[in-house]
Amino acid sequence: MGEMAVNRVLERLQQANCKMTPQRMAVLQVLEENQGRHLTAEQIFLMVKHRMPLIGMATVYRTLELFAGLGVLNKASFDEARFRYEFGEEDRHRHHHLMCVECGEIAELEEDLLHSLERQVEESGFQVLDHALVIYGRCARCRGLA
Amino acid sequence: MGEMAVNRVLERLQQANCKMTPQRMAVLQVLEENQGRHLTAEQIFLMVKHRMPLIGMATVYRTLELFAGLGVLNKASFDEARFRYEFGEEDRHRHHHLMCVECGEIAELEEDLLHSLERQVEESGFQVLDHALVIYGRCARCRGLA
DNA sequence: AGAGATAATGAGAATCATTATCGCTGACTG
DNA sequence: CAGTCAGCGATAATGATTCTCATTATCTCT
Ligand SMILES: [Mn+2]
Ligand SMILES: [Mn+2]
Ligand SMILES: [Zn+2]
Ligand SMILES: [Zn+2]
Numbered sequence: 001m002g003e004m005a006v007n008r009v010l011e012r013l014q015q016a017n018c019k020m021t022p023q024r025m026a027v028l029q030v031l032e033e034n035q036g037r038h039l040t041a042e043q044i045f046l047m048v049k050h051r052m053p054l055i056g057m058a059t060v061y062r063t064l065e066l067f068a069g070l071g072v073l074n075k076a077s078f079d080e081a082r083f084r085y086e087f088g089e090e091d092r093h094r095h096h097h098l099m100c101v102e103c104g105e106i107a108e109l110e111e112d113l114l115h116s117l118e119r120q121v122e123e124s125g126f127q128v129l130d131h132a133l134v135i136y137g138r139c140a141r142c143r144g145l146a
Numbered sequence: 147m148g149e150m151a152v153n154r155v156l157e158r159l160q161q162a163n164c165k166m167t168p169q170r171m172a173v174l175q176v177l178e179e180n181q182g183r184h185l186t187a188e189q190i191f192l193m194v195k196h197r198m199p200l201i202g203m204a205t206v207y208r209t210l211e212l213f214a215g216l217g218v219l220n221k222a223s224f225d226e227a228r229f230r231y232e233f234g235e236e237d238r239h240r241h242h243h244l245m246c247v248e249c250g251e252i253a254e255l256e257e258d259l260l261h262s263l264e265r266q267v268e269e270s271g272f273q274v275l276d277h278a279l280v281i282y283g284r285c286a287r288c289r290g291l292a
Numbered sequence: 293a294g295a296g297a298t299a300a301t302g303a304g305a306a307t308c309a310t311t312a313t314c315g316c317t318g319a320c321t322g
Numbered sequence: 323c324a325g326t327c328a329g330c331g332a333t334a335a336t337g338a339t340t341c342t343c344a345t346t347a348t349c350t351c352t
Contacts, residue, residue, distance in 0.1 A: 019319090021329065041309075056331040061310065077225045079278060081339075082309055098272050109267065117259050118281065125286030126244050126253070132225060133279045135264065140271030165348075167300065187338080202302040207339065227310075228338055 002032045005072075005087070012070040026052045027063045031073065031087035038076070038084040038097070038106045078106065078134055094131070100139035107139065148178045151218075151233070158216040172198045173209045177219065177233035184222070184230040184243075184252045224252065224280055240277070246285035253285070 009028055013020055030047045031039075045060045064085055067073035074086045078099055084106075096109040118128045140146065155174055159166055176193045177185075191206045210231055213219035220232045224245055230252075242255040264274045286292065 127284040129283040131281040135277040137275040138273040
């Protein structure tokens, strides 16, 4: 379970001439056990700290930066004053998010529905590399719809 | 020129039981003279400071927060560590942005091409209130295309 | 005009997230 | 067994934003 995720990270670390360390492994495990969530650095730090009490915040930030650079972690902004991180497959940066303005919950929209839009944009001479779409609103639960 | 923008702000200020002050007017003028741009608080502060040297940063932040609350100023995040502000018509929150990762320039996409996407989302029970779409890439100029 | 009530301001401190610095340790190299 | 050096933790520093508080401007009612 999670083998492949860990292996992918190990592979990328080697390619980048970086080592796997106990700290990095602890962060990796937390990320992997929380796939699908969109965590803040602080949330990640607290979870890692739980299993490795001596780890420092700076190491967590460094590791997040490293993993993001390796392309296995997505660092994203949701119009808050801080970043959130989501672990996952390489190509997951092309999905969208629904954020509930009431409870803060972030859900995902699996399909990438922007292909035609991006094609239009490229016709104007702008080379599209990535995109970020967040839809704000109220989730079904907060609306009392079941 | 810019009459209507100023008038709209005056109107909203009254509705909210707030006064127009020289400081707020200075910020407003700077915003209005820079319509179409996506400025940081610091950029705005420097421009305002130029015409009102005694103004403080805190007042600028307070005013930006106030204007955003009045719905005449859009406070947006572009995956940087700070916010940018754009002044404009009330409904301009439904447009999209193209950000060049090389020069940082932000261009706009006038059409809102997300209606069908949002309709789909609403079918899932999520009530859409707003959205933010930023497309990252390289602008024509940075690509050397004329 | 004067007095009091209240809103707004400017300076600077405080806060929050993030990044840089630095001395140390521990794993590999030769 | 040194020697090197990436990675570490503690802590200081930074940058953006917000808060606090004493002072000032504005408004209202005499
Ligand atoms: Mn996601
Ligand atoms: Mn815009
Ligand atoms: Zn909700
Ligand atoms: Zn460019």
